[in-house]
Amino acid sequence: MMSRIILLLAFVLFASSASGIDTGKAFDDPEMQARYERMIAEVRCVTCQNQNIRDSNAFIAADLRREIRRLMGEGKSDAEIKDFLVTRYGDFVLYRPRFSGKTLALWVAPFLLVLFGSIAIFRVVRHRMSLPIDDEGQKQ
Amino acid sequence: MNRYVLPLVAVLLLIPIMILGLRSDPSELPSQYLGKPAPEFNLPTLKDPTQFISTADLRGQVSLVNIWATWCGGCRVEHGFLMQLHEEQDVPIYAINWRDNRDDALKWLAQLGDPYVASGFDADGRVGIDWGAYGAPETFLLNADGHVVYRFTGPLSAAMWEQEFVPRIAELEK
Secondary structure, rough: OOOHHHHHHHHHHHHHHHOOOOOOOOOHHHHHHHHHHHHHHEEEEEOOOOOEEEOOOOOOHHHHHHHHHHHOOOOOOHHHHHHHHHHHHHHHHHOOOOOOOOOOHHHHHHHHHHHHHHHHHHHHHHHHHHHOOOHHHHHH | OHHHHHHHHHHHHHHHHHHHHHHHOOOOOOOEOOOOOOOHHHHHHHHOOOOOEEEEHHHOOOEEEEEEEEHHHHHHHHHHHHHHHHHHOOOOOEEEEEEHHHHHHHHHHHHHOOOOOOEEOOOHHHHHHOOOOOOOEEEEEEOOOOOOEHHHHHHHHHHHHHHHHHHHHHHHOO
């Protein structure tokens, strides 16, 4: 009885990971396979937006994986494949958007925020260092 | 007093940005083809695999391109409205039948009616990807030059038609 329940649980828990995601290798050449896996990990699934197409079993993710395999098979470079995707789905489809006018804020803002934060901390610390040391508490 | 001014200004600046962020729907992606020619395609039609429909057929008048499939629940929801549009005959509706089964799709049109001038049969889904589709249904509004003017995602309704399409079509036909 118990083992049946465990088996049932296993079916239920792993059902989603069992279906849809490609098993087996897309390319025989290990270098191509590595490139392919790197690529599909960086492409966002457009219907299930917080997943990449490597982990998604949505049909559109499967289609995009197939298109990437096809383009790689045709000898297209990573940049050309990214172009293909961005033309159709926009910068949004890449988890690491390319540096361009549209994505400038995305890339530059973190550095600016760190810079502003550092300046603020520097100024606060310098101000506090110029204050007289308060040893009132020690006297009592 | 002065020390509170800067943080206050910063917060006041952040509030509108955050409100904008909350209001924008991340699942609503604008089409990459707005203002550009609709992506080229050439597909056999659903009804007759020896006939083809291509981008060239869409030029010459304002038209709609509807991406649909029998596996798509939203497509069934909007089908009644598409039939109504078809009967009004203001704008021809073309279709891309996306990743579907031909028999199922033909049965669907026989049962529910066929609002389309023609449906291209995109069995492996490549044309859908070329159009930047990420779900179905999607409805594209094209001008007479075959440029994409607008894309609507999700089931079309009379209310959405009035709100999103009617003013744009009026603009195009001016």
